[in-house]
Amino acid sequence: MGITKTALFNDTQNELALYAKVIGHPARVAILQHLIQTNQCITGELVGELGLAQATISQHLKELKALDLIKGTVEGTAVCYCINQAKWLEVRALFLDFFDTFPINNCC
Amino acid sequence: MGITKTALFNDTQNELALYAKVIGHPARVAILQHLIQTNQCITGELVGELGLAQATISQHLKELKALDLIKGTVEGTAVCYCINQAKWLEVRALFLDFFDTFPINNCC
């Protein structure tokens, strides 16, 4: 059906899944990495860097912005994007929590 | 088109996105968490725990197994699943790397 039954799961599970999903595309990973490395950049730079059409990049940026992972400010005709540090640290903590609990022993 | 242009991105980006994608569903998050907490469990237990149909759970388990995140061994009519610790640590390192590099200063 293509629709996820979020009601069956708790908030942490849904939240983690939501952020994992947005990271779950190499273009969005590349955008985040680029923003981290350069601290900021304009959309045109990303369109040049990655090999995707402008409309596609814009769409990926929209998804990252929807989850508040990045911020954008208009600078003339250009738009400057950067990581939303507060959110980044929040999501980072979410993943660290998830990965820090791991089984010591194997079985099966 | 629904198809990701993986050729445009580097191995790390594609790998991270791939694992993020599989974590990007609350049912699979719940399965992983349950396996971590109980160290191991059979499919039927998961079907009882989460509120999804047996076929759906089986499908999610298949995806986790496809990425080698979990292992399953047949035990009579049941199948016992557990975390593949080696892979778990590998993926964990991938995400720690990704999140450990973050910008000190904000902009925009």
Add this chain to the structure above:
DNA sequence: GATATTAATCGTAATATTGCAATGTAACAT
């Protein structure tokens, strides 16, 4: 062997995602 139990697989429907061309919009430039 017949039958129950457990889980994987198949088939299908509904929805989501990815990607881009075309178009729209806002700010700047001349």
Add this chain to the structure above:
DNA sequence: ATGTTACATTGCAATATTACGATTAATATC
């Protein structure tokens, strides 16, 4: 004012994902 530049949005096609009923395969039990 007109054109230009930089992005966003719209509309669409192709593919992927989610979910489940029905069926199948494998092992137990009687």
